[in-house]
Amino acid sequence: MSDGGSYRVRLATAADIPAMLEFQTPPGSEPQATADRLAHDFAVRVPADQTFLVLAEVAEGVVAVARASWIERPFSGPDRIPTGWYLQGVRVAEGWRRLGIGRALTKRRLEWLDKRTDTVLYTTTAANRPSIALHRSFGFEQVATGVDAPAAPPRADRLLFRCQRRGFERPPPPPEILS
């Protein structure tokens, strides 16, 4: 599943958790909390088709990780992101950026999502120009500002983006009954 260059894109597994920690641990958080969350993802959410985890690796090891997740919100409101399918947590190791890896991981996740939805969401902060440019190149458009995130309160500079997918693979219509 290579998208060119000297890296390979593949599904992540529970065996990759140690390598994934540096990419998926939020600043100021304990790696063990991330390890526990990833273990739960692989044991529960991945088999339930609620989370999709991919990574890019080179000969030296993992250089990027990304996820797609179904996020169910217990509440709604203008400053609350809606329930839906989200691209989340794409991170490429410094030194491996601007080589197309973020694009390859995003393409792979959208291909997976195209079998599940025609609407994909994503949030980031207004200052994250690389992330916004990457997602805009796939057709994401800003639809709200000042929104929250699954584990964080609303922030004036957090933006919600939406992508209406044309490649959504709708189930085939039922066969016509032949008389």
Ligand SMILES: CC(C)(COP(=O)(O)OP(=O)(O)OC[C@H]1O[C@@H](n2cnc3c(N)ncnc32)[C@H](O)[C@@H]1OP(=O)(O)O)[C@@H](O)C(=O)NCCC(=O)NCCS
């Ligand atoms: C955002 C990020 C994942 C991009 O990964 P990447 O592998 O460097 O991206 P790619 O090489 O695939 O670039 C794809 C496109 O994204 C945009 N882009 C990426 N980095 C950019 C930068 N520094 N400035 C402007 N645009 C950028 C460009 O449109 C680029 O296309 P181009 O190279 O043809 O111009 C990477 O910068 C990163 O890990 N950042 C830190 C974590 C983060 O903020 N993740 C997003 C969370 S919402």
